[in-house]
Amino acid sequence: MKAIAITRAAQNGSNIGFLSDIDLPTPVAEGHDLLVEVKAISVNPVDTKVRAGFNADKPRVLGWDAVGVVVATGDNVTLFKPGDKVWYAGALTRPGSNSEFQLVDERIAAHKPATLDDAAAAALPLTAITAWEMLFDRLGVAENGNEGDALLIVGAAGGVGSILTQLARKLTRLTVIGTASRPESQKWVSELGAHHVIDHSKPLTEELARIGVKQVSHVASLNNTQQHYQQLINALKPQGRLALIDDPDSLDAMPLKVKSISLHWEFMFTRSMFETADIIEQHRLLTRVASLIDEGVIKTTLGEHYGAINAQNLQKAHQLIESQRAVGKIVLEGF
Known part of the structure; x- marks a missing residue:
């Protein structure tokens, strides 16, 4: 599968780092996992922080916001089925959403708002x-x-x-x-x-x-x-x-x-990182937010659409995030 990963640490005191287009094996869903075909993502400050602090030898896929379609489920999944459109922010301890396919625990995902397109919805989960x-x-x-x-x-x-x-x-x-x-x-x-x-x-x-x-x-x-x-x-x-x-x-x-x-x-990854007893609260609150959107109570916070999901566009999005001049969210869509 296609993916964008940080492949080399920053050098000479720079925090730019290196985002690269790479190929990775498609993961397999087990337990509570959904295997999601990613359709749209957004970029958050956590992406830039993880990229700046990267110092490992193994490439790391970033991205903690996604909208996609469930293509397979683990044996313990009860909330979703293949074909469902979902949105989620994922877990900091797992590979991110900057890839064609991603595993996510069903307890931190929800059905995406029906009234939003993929890009507008991707702006919101995290x-x-x-x-x-x-x-x-x-x-x-x-x-x-x-x-x-x-x-x-x-x-x-x-x-x-x-x-x-x-x-x-x-x-x-x-x-x-x-x-x-x-x-x-x-x-x-x-x-x-x-x-x-x-x-x-x-x-x-x-x-x-x-x-x-x-x-x-x-x-x-x-x-x-x-x-x-x-x-x-x-x-x-x-x-x-x-x-x-x-x-x-x-x-x-x-x-x-x-x-x-x-x-x-407030650290939204606490529940997924420690698999807290109330981890499913993130499923519930995302479900509630989707309802509020579909009822017209709140609206997407999409600020700018940066085009396709690739290393070049993601690098530009990271730079805008680091400038602290972004208004709303930056989204990317399609591979």
């Missing part, structure tokens, strides 16, 4: 899982609840922010405040439903004051947490909640003590 778990599992927000509370989303125009903004606005009573620094990204966040959009290139407390908000109850920090950390603490109410997904070099929890602020990490 970010939808991350946003859902961050909002409801980590920050403890209740569906149709939290009236009077405010959520600050730092980096609301990116992939996770784009779906988190919609989920918070449509499924809760939170006041949703998104940050974005450029006119096009500010427009995007506003169109996704944020009540307010502020500029994270300026002091956040000043920007919140500009819109008449003294403090917020919840913060979802999606990038540059280390840069904004003290401002986020200042912006949070006593007993507020701070959740993050990025990778600060260090994070001192002591400044959170005086306000009794709780700190939460």
Whole structure:
């Protein structure tokens, strides 16, 4: 089968790495696995991080978002059958979706939204899982609840922010405040439903004051947490909640003590990596998100379509992700 893999580590201090078109044997489905013929994928920051940190001799297939068709199932599969169209984000510990065929555990996959084409659907799984778990599992927000509370989303125009903004606005009573620094990204966040959009290139407390908000109850920090950390603490109410997904070099929890602020990490691969007892929750939440899309409650976060799935186009997508100037998600489709 065709695949795109990182085949050689970066050299001379560069983090570019090498993505190459290669051929690999088609895998065989066993146990809870689905063998999926991949139709469309999207690119996430995790792809660039894994590529930059690659130092192995064996090629590694990246990609943690896919839409495809089930072509075979393992003996323990009960949720799907060959011919089903599915979407999923996969597992960090297994070969990724940048290949013609991929194995994925049925418990972290779901039927794709019927109203979206493959590319539009591929933009969503990883970010939808991350946003859902961050909002409801980590920050403890209740569906149709939290009236009077405010959520600050730092980096609301990116992939996770784009779906988190919609989920918070449509499924809760939170006041949703998104940050974005450029006119096009500010427009995007506003169109996704944020009540307010502020500029994270300026002091956040000043920007919140500009819109008449003294403090917020919840913060979802999606990038540059280390840069904004003290401002986020200042912006949070006593007993507020701070959740993050990025990778600060260090994070001192002591400044959170005086306000009794709780700190939460969201890592959407935890359930698949450890095969937790509740691993099937990712199947359930992706099923719910598909229903919300088909009902017209939320929409795809597709930003740009980069063409066919090949090494050249993927390299360009990685470069845009690393520039931190992407608006929405980058998708590729077809081999």
